[in-house]
Amino acid sequence: MYDPISTRYTFPCPVHGEARVRLHDFRELDRLPGAAHPAVFRVRYACSCGDDHLGLVAHDDLDWAPLGLQAGMFLNLMTDRLEPVQDEFGDLAARRIGAGEWPWSFFCYPEERPRPVFPSMFWLLAPGTAAGSIGLAVRCPACLRLSINIVSAEHVDVPFHNDAAVGVVEHVFAGDALNTIEEFESELYSASFDARRLKLH
Numbered sequence: 001m002y003d004p005i006s007t008r009y010t011f012p013c014p015v016h017g018e019a020r021v022r023l024h025d026f027r028e029l030d031r032l033p034g035a036a037h038p039a040v041f042r043v044r045y046a047c048s049c050g051d052d053h054l055g056l057v058a059h060d061d062l063d064w065a066p067l068g069l070q071a072g073m074f075l076n077l078m079t080d081r082l083e084p085v086q087d088e089f090g091d092l093a094a095r096r097i098g099a100g101e102w103p104w105s106f107f108c109y110p111e112e113r114p115r116p117v118f119p120s121m122f123w124l125l126a127p128g129t130a131a132g133s134i135g136l137a138v139r140c141p142a143c144l145r146l147s148i149n150i151v152s153a154e155h156v157d158v159p160f161h162n163d164a165a166v167g168v169v170e171h172v173f174a175g176d177a178l179n180t181i182e183e184f185e186s187e188l189y190s191a192s193f194d195a196r197r198l199k200l201h
């Protein structure tokens, strides 16, 4: 499902049979009601065939697999043995989080502060106006309000890669604003952005 080496998810594609997509290719994440252990998300993703498709991702695959906490084997060049990726990546992730580094972060505009976050709190993603940038609508895990940040693709795809500064849409959204992708995209293309530093500590 998720490969931590290539940082890609594998999904079905009706044209190519299989699509390998990164987190920044996700367009919309929807937590399905019902399933709780683990929670399951319906994901719409932009496929290399040119269409968007729907797929299902378990909560673990969204938030923990990119940290290597659920993965296969890798060749350890020190011991020349195949070893579980989980040990190597998992320990490292645990140490970095323990040291105050966060795998993902965003700038919460209503609170005017950076916050740690996990991909399961991402809601909508779309290419930003600047080349290679990604517009990201995030529901804040602390205040539950919505912010739109403009980030790099790596900021989304690569755990512990946090942009030094991100673009922030200066708008406090009402509870149910942004009902549609179209509203999100028009916000993304028309809004004024301000740069905010993303230093968590």
Ligand SMILES: [Zn+2]
Pocket (backbone or CB within 6 Å): 012, 013, 014, 015, 016, 019, 047, 048, 049, 050, 051, 053
């Ligand atoms: Zn496809």
Ligand SMILES: [Zn+2]
Pocket (backbone or CB within 6 Å): 108, 110, 111, 115, 140, 141, 142, 143, 144, 145
């Ligand atoms: Zn917040």
